[in-house]
Amino acid sequence: MIKEQKEISPRLFKDMVAAAYTVLDAEKEYINSMNIFPVPDGDTGTNMSLTMKAAVEGMNRNPCSTISGLSGLVADQCLLGARGNSGMILANFFKGFAQSLKLTDKLDVSSFSESFIEGTKRAYQSVRNPVEGTILTVMNAVAQKVKELSSDERLSTFLKKIMETADHAQRQTPELLPQLKRAGVVDAGGQGFLSILKAFLSVADGKKAEVFKKDRSSLPPVDYSTCSDRPHYRFSQEFFIEGDSVSAEKIGSSLASLGDSLVVSQVENRVRVHIHTDFPEQVKRESASFGKFTLVAKDDMLAQQKALLAQSKIGLVAVSPGKGFSQIFSESGADAVVTFTRSKPSVEELIKACAGVDGRVVILFPNDSDILPSALQTSRLLPKEVKVLPTKTVQEGIAALLSFDPQNSLSANLRLMEESLSQIKSGAVARAVRPCETPDFTVGRNDYIGIYDGQIRVRAGDLGSALLDLLNKIIGPEDEAVLIYRGKGVREDKMAKIRSLIESHFREREIHWYYGGQLHYHFIVGIA
Amino acid sequence: MSKIKIMVDSISTIPWETAKDLGIELVPYYVNFEGESIREDPSFDLKVFYKKLRQAKDWPGTCHPAPQDIEERFRRLSQEADEIIYLMIPSQLTETYNIAHQLREKFKGFRIELCDVGSVLGKLGLVALEAYRLAEAGKTVDEILEQIYSFSKRSRVFITLETLKYLAKTGRIGKAVALMGTTLSIKPIVTTQEGVIVPAGKTLTHNQAINWVLKKIKSDLERFNARKIKCFVNDVDNRKISDLVKARLEENFQCEEVWQVEMSPLIATATGPGTWAVSYLITE
Numbered sequence: 001m002i003k004e005q006k007e008i009s010p011r012l013f014k015d016m017v018a019a020a021y022t023v024l025d026a027e028k029e030y031i032n033s034m035n036i037f038p039v040p041d042g043d044t045g046t047n048m049s050l051t052m053k054a055a056v057e058g059m060n061r062n063p064c065s066t067i068s069g070l071s072g073l074v075a076d077q078c079l080l081g082a083r084g085n086s087g088m089i090l091a092n093f094f095k096g097f098a099q100s101l102k103l104t105d106k107l108d109v110s111s112f113s114e115s116f117i118e119g120t121k122r123a124y125q126s127v128r129n130p131v132e133g134t135i136l137t138v139m140n141a142v143a144q145k146v147k148e149l150s151s152d153e154r155l156s157t158f159l160k161k162i163m164e165t166a167d168h169a170q171r172q173t174p175e176l177l178p179q180l181k182r183a184g185v186v187d188a189g190g191q192g193f194l195s196i197l198k199a200f201l202s203v204a205d206g207k208k209a210e211v212f213k214k215d216r217s218s219l220p221p222v223d224y225s226t227c228s229d230r231p232h233y234r235f236s237q238e239f240f241i242e243g244d245s246v247s248a249e250k251i252g253s254s255l256a257s258l259g260d261s262l263v264v265s266q267v268e269n270r271v272r273v274h275i276h277t278d279f280p281e282q283v284k285r286e287s288a289s290f291g292k293f294t295l296v297a298k299d300d301m302l303a304q305q306k307a308l309l310a311q312s313k314i315g316l317v318a319v320s321p322g323k324g325f326s327q328i329f330s331e332s333g334a335d336a337v338v339t340f341t342r343s344k345p346s347v348e349e350l351i352k353a354c355a356g357v358d359g360r361v362v363i364l365f366p367n368d369s370d371i372l373p374s375a376l377q378t379s380r381l382l383p384k385e386v387k388v389l390p391t392k393t394v395q396e397g398i399a400a401l402l403s404f405d406p407q408n409s410l411s412a413n414l415r416l417m418e419e420s421l422s423q424i425k426s427g428a429v430a431r432a433v434r435p436c437e438t439p440d441f442t443v444g445r446n447d448y449i450g451i452y453d454g455q456i457r458v459r460a461g462d463l464g465s466a467l468l469d470l471l472n473k474i475i476g477p478e479d480e481a482v483l484i485y486r487g488k489g490v491r492e493d494k495m496a497k498i499r500s501l502i503e504s505h506f507r508e509r510e511i512h513w514y515y516g517g518q519l520h521y522h523f524i525v526g527i528a
Numbered sequence: 529m530s531k532i533k534i535m536v537d538s539i540s541t542i543p544w545e546t547a548k549d550l551g552i553e554l555v556p557y558y559v560n561f562e563g564e565s566i567r568e569d570p571s572f573d574l575k576v577f578y579k580k581l582r583q584a585k586d587w588p589g590t591c592h593p594a595p596q597d598i599e600e601r602f603r604r605l606s607q608e609a610d611e612i613i614y615l616m617i618p619s620q621l622t623e624t625y626n627i628a629h630q631l632r633e634k635f636k637g638f639r640i641e642l643c644d645v646g647s648v649l650g651k652l653g654l655v656a657l658e659a660y661r662l663a664e665a666g667k668t669v670d671e672i673l674e675q676i677y678s679f680s681k682r683s684r685v686f687i688t689l690e691t692l693k694y695l696a697k698t699g700r701i702g703k704a705v706a707l708m709g710t711t712l713s714i715k716p717i718v719t720t721q722e723g724v725i726v727p728a729g730k731t732l733t734h735n736q737a738i739n740w741v742l743k744k745i746k747s748d749l750e751r752f753n754a755r756k757i758k759c760f761v762n763d764v765d766n767r768k769i770s771d772l773v774k775a776r777l778e779e780n781f782q783c784e785e786v787w788q789v790e791m792s793p794l795i796a797t798a799t800g801p802g803t804w805a806v807s808y809l810i811t812e
Contacts, residue, residue: 182722324711331710332730402714402730403740416743423736480733483712510733512713528732 005155005204008107010065012203017059017074019199019209021052026211027195035188037134037179038085038261039231039276041304044188047084051091052196054081068105071098071115079267083238083297086135086189088263088274089123090196093139095265096122109158113146116162128252128262133177135189141169142197159201166197233259233276236299237283241271243291251290258283276301314410315359318397319345319367319375322488322517325394332401335359341519344371350378354386361385361410363417367397389417393426394516395483395526427452427474429466429523432459448522463490464498467523468505474527475506482509483526485516490523530610532663532672535601537593537616537624540653541762541789544570552660553601555614555624557794561588566793574790578765582801587697590794592622599631602640611639611669615656615676617648618723621700641669643676647720649795650760650787650807651685657758658809682752683809686728686744687799688717688737694800700725717741734769734804741773741806742780749781752810758785759808764796769804777806784811 008016024031024045031045058077064070075098078091097119104111120143124130145165149158173187174180180187202209241251248271252264259277266272271290277283280298287293318334320326326337335357338345354362362384366375369392379386387410391397400417408416432447436456443449443459450458450470457473460466471482484502486495495513503511516524535553536542547554556568561580566572581588605612619625625644632640645655658679662672689695695718715737717729731737745757759777763770774788790796791803 328710328712332712398712399732402712402732405729423739424732478735480735483732510713514711526732528736 006108008067008112008155008204010067010070013067013070013107014059016200016203017052018056019203020196021049021056023195023199023209023211024049024052024192027191031188031191031195034185034191036183036185037177037187038131039236039301039305040183040308041231041236041299041301042308043084043299043304044086045192047087048090048189048192048195050083051078051081051087054078055094057081066105067107068098068101068103071101071107074098076267079265079272080270082265082272082274084236085261085263085274086192088265088272089126089135089189090193091272092126092263092265093119093123096120108151109149109153109155110151112158113149113151116146117143119143126263126265128256129260131177133173133175133180134187135193137173137176137187138166138169138190138193142166156201156204159197159204163194163197163201166194170194231276231301231305233261233278234300234302235278235280236261236274236276236297236301237280238272238274238296238298239284239287240294240296241273241287241291242269242294244269246271246291251287254286254290255283258286272296310358313359314404314406314413315354315357315362316365316401316404317350317353317357317362318365318401319350319371321368321394322519324485324515324517326517328398328514329401332398333404334365334401344368345374347374347377347381350374351382354378354382355384361387363387363389363404363410363414365389365391365397365400367391367394369393387414389414391421394485394518394524395424395426396421398526399424399528423528425452425474425479425527427470427525427527428521429463429470429525430521463494463522464501467498467525468501471502471506471525471527474525475509479527480510481528482506482511483514483528484511485514485518485524485526487516487518487520487522487524489519530668531608532611532613532669533605533609534656534660534663535605535612535614536656537652538568539617539648539792539794540615540656541649541760541787541792541795542653542656543787543789550660552656553605555593555601555616556597557593557792558591559588559793559797560591561797562586565591568793572793574793574796577793578796578801581796582765587694588797590698590797592624592627595627595631598624598628599634602631602635606635606638611641613641613643613659613663613669613672613676615643615645615652615659617644617652618646618720619644620723621648621725639669641673643673644723645676645680646723647680647683647685649685649687649762649791649805650789651680651683651720651809653760653787654683654758654807654809655679679809682811683807684719684744684748685805685807686717686719686741687803687805688715688731688734688741689799690715690802691800692716695725695798698798700798738773738776742776745777745781745806745808748808748810754810754812756782756784756811757808758811759783759806760787760789761804761806762789762791762795763804764791764799764801766802766804773804773806 028045028049032042035042035044055074055077058073075094078094082088082091097115100115100118120139130136142162142165170186170190173190199209248264248266251271258279259275261276263274316334317336318329320329320337320339326339329337336353338353364375364386366372375388379388399420403416403420428451432443432449435445436443438456447459448463448466449456450466452474458469538554538556559566616624628642645652659672714730718725719728729740761770761773
């Protein structure tokens with residue numbers, strides 16, 4: 001039975017490496033999403049998966065049936081195909097791992113431990129300035145742990161213990177690296193390494209690896225805003241130098257002053273280099289003096305970071321019934337405002353506004369019960385994810401917008417914003433366009449009416465009294481602030497009288513007057 | 529067992545009497561008001577100060593502790609104790625750290641640890657009180673320093689302002705500047721993050737701000753899988769609200785300690801009348 005196994009056969013090793021690639025490939029987006037160090041360019045998962053892919057393709061091309069042969073092949077192929085910082089470190093790990101197996105040509109618990117220690121050593125050596133709280137920390141924790149483990153362990157138990165240690169170390173990475181902590185993530189490279197160990201364990205157990213395949217929106221929020229500082233160096237450059245007497249050591253020293261995140265490794269007469277630099281041309285010139293220069297990849301990390309920051313943002317789009325409100329929405333954090341005057345905005349206008357803002361997800365505030373259906377239609381039509389917060393009034397829209405916290409996840413924000421809707425009472429004053437009956441009184445044409453909760457609650461012959469009566473109906477003992485938004489139809493010079501009437505009645509409350517600019521309502525009031 | 533003394537900035541708002549009883553050394557800050565440099569100390573009459581503040585034509589300035597105040601304490605405590613831990617407000621906000629750092633040179637051979645907790649008000653106070661308790665329990669300086677780090681991770685301060693106007697005058701507004709310049713009159717909530725004042729939230733009323741803070745405490749308790757807190761409630765001439773906040777805290781959480789203290793004059797000057805703050809430490 002596979003579970004009783006104590007040795008890893010060449011066939012099993014091959015399966016393990018193949019599974020490592022499969023798991024990494026499936027989890028790469030998840031790993032990408034937590035990539036903020038050394039530069040938030042969101043590609044660690046992809047890079048590590050490409051590195052392992054090279055190993056798998058190499059194994060498929062070259063039939064090989066010994067452990068030493070296979071592990072050497074994996075190491076060399078990883079080095080040749082390595083992408084990114086973590087990929088280079090991983091490749092070097094396999095290089096050290098394989099080195100140690102050259103003589104024994106047997107992979108059991110005891111030689112696995114030794115190889116792991118050698119691999120970790122080599123991984124550290126390959127980096128000019130090793131940083132803790134990264135993939136290196138996870139490797140090192142396991143390298144320390146295997147020293148304690150008995151070589152009599154069953155393979156499966158052994159790998160399980162390793163996995164636990166790695167998992168624990170991975171959780172600790174934010175404590176060692178403040179950049180991770182600030183962004184609320186664990187290290188991406190470490191996570192990738194964990195995926196590999198997980199794959200190894202499941203193959204040894206004879207099971208299929210459980211893949212953590214979550215899309216980004218369901219993941220805990222990564223606060224990319226904490227890593228909005230410009231990267232130290234703009235370009236990430238990867239290349240080979242090929243020549244008869246090339247030396248990783250010499251190339252490394254000559255490039256050290258040109259950048260950081262420098263990883264240099266050698267496979268026979270080829271040296272593979274990864275560097276972050278501002279001077280790609282100089283790096284190329286310098287390196288080419290040692291041998292033939294072949295570029296593998298050059299990324300503009302500044303551009304990658306910008307794209308990532310834009311993508312992780314939640315866009316906010318508000319519908320506004322007047323210029324004054326539009327300004328308030330913009331100042332309160334809305335990325336786009338759709339202002340309407342006489343007729344309500346069309347679905348097309350809403351789509352245009354939502355499509356135009358940055359962000360993977362948009363929250364749309366209709367701010368009017370009549371606009372809600374168009375907003376819902378917009379969310380169905382746009383390929384981008386649009387969440388409609390069902391705000392029935394502008395007052396609710398403002399309250400919701402204020403409670404938005406860019407550091408929260410989308411779902412936490414939606415919950416908070418929905419809760420905020422109950423924290424504001426909405427009312428309005430308008431002029432009746434035709435006579436009507438309410439259970440309590442009759443409204444004549446041109447009477448001023450006060451509306452609260454969708455019902456006509458007061459009527460009055462003049463504007464000031466209508467506003468006052470309405471406020472008296474709405475304001476409860478627990479209310480602190482009264483926000484009054486003047487409509488387009490109320491002239492500034494009429495305001496002094498109305499202000500003093502209202503303020504003398506509600507001395508205990510904070511009364512704030514704003515210009516809303518709405519067409520139909522003389523006043524819109526929000527009470528909190 | 530070596531004797532460790534705790535020194536802490538008066539901005540921690542640990543009451544002077546408490547500090548005296550416990551043997552915690554408070555380091556006073558200064559407010560420059562109407563041509564006078566007034567020291568934060570027990571003789572400072574807050575009532576008179578607030579009254580004058582509300583009518584002030586020229587808003588007062590604030591000042592870090594005088595070097596001689598720090599040096600005098602170092603000298604005295606070096607006679608009484610074997611080691612000192614001085615907890616102070618962030619070096620991003622004042623010169624205190626640099627001053628203390630230079631003065632420390634004069635006391636070679638006597639261990640003085642300068643500890644920037646990265647925060648102000650009750651958060652600094654709560655951490656200092658815990659440090660004091662550890663020292664009383666016979667812990668070493670290194671053990672205490674390690675714990676201080678963990679306490680500062682488990683604690684927060686949220687300051688609700690009437691306006692950002694006063695904070696802006698101090699020039700220490702950092703990213704909170706994003707909350708400014710709005711037509712809408714909101715109650716901004718700010719906090720400290722690694723020594724810098726940053727925006728935390730926006731609400732329309734004090735009541736909403738209280739609910740906002742309660743939610744934060746609740747989510748922190750969940751995050752740390754804990755039930756109990758210790759807290760400080762500070763206010764600038766706003767006793768009514770601080771009573772309400774205290775009541776709401778006690779009604780919603782298991783509070784092991786609630787310190788209700790008026791704001792230090794310096795913070796009052798920096799934040800303006802009506803400001804109130806809640807600091808809490810998640811204990812267990």
